Amino acid sequence: MTHDGFALWFTGLSGAGKSTIAVGIATRLKAAGAKVEVLDGDEVRTHLSRGLGFSREDRDTNVRRLGFVGELLARNGVIAIVAAISPYRDTRDEVKQRVGNFVEVFVECPIEVLVERDPKGLYKRAIAGELANFTGISDPYEPPLRPDVVIHSERESVEESCSRVWSELERRNLIRL
Amino acid sequence: MTHDGFALWFTGLSGAGKSTIAVGIATRLKAAGAKVEVLDGDEVRTHLSRGLGFSREDRDTNVRRLGFVGELLARNGVIAIVAAISPYRDTRDEVKQRVGNFVEVFVECPIEVLVERDPKGLYKRAIAGELANFTGISDPYEPPLRPDVVIHSERESVEESCSRVWSELERRNLIRL
16 A cells, blocks of 8 residues: 555544544554554653643643654654544644644544443543543533544444544545555 | 664764754755654754753653654654754663664764853853753763764864764665665
């Protein structure tokens, strides 16, 4: 396969499935011979943003750093897959402008489903008031107005989601078989 | 030209000429068609490390972040050129281990020459006690024990320095004409 360098950016609430789908599509792309890096928001926090918290300013700084690294990779022909809550529309749009080749995937899942799943018990703690600045409960999430792909993770399989993202990448001629 | 992905790391005191030589070699490599990114310590501080200071811990964090980004680029076939004081030997060696394909260039210049040049007046201020944690004056610099290239910037031209770095890259078969 041949491909351009671009950023594939997954935004959505905690637990919606961003990382799972990101890893799924990365695995497919790698199997097809693509150059791929996955930048997971949580993971990257330990490398690039240790010490940052969850205030708007700190979240924006983290998102901008992911964007900066994504841009470096994308302009050198690498597919940079980012999975990060990235709750603020303006900041995502700023990164999108900067990177240029940017595909925004909104991983949507109703909050009541997330509260029920809640494998790490984070929503429970946030609802109990024990976690400040928890996106969707005690902190805002601004959904994209015109995302390139919307994933409904509560009613589609990871396979289906990955296929839909893949189709969008083909449609835009970012990947070529 | 063909080339591997690797990190080309310039270490040395402030004002020794790291950025100048880094840009010089980057220009030559780009002209030959290579994929190159220059990560300048000062510049990257604004993108990746805003808020960090000049304590040992903060300097190390900055160097590790440069190493992290350098590694991402290098393993995707890009030449990542880093120019950063990176004063601590252990931290440089840690990054070297992690990146693997790593060429260390020590840009050496006697401190008395730097104090005399001092275009930004930083050494003067550090000597006057106005700048804490200034490498070489009020903060340590640990020179590499076995650098791959040593540049003597007080007695060789930028052209000569670039040629010597280029030769080392060819010798190690990292770049191939």
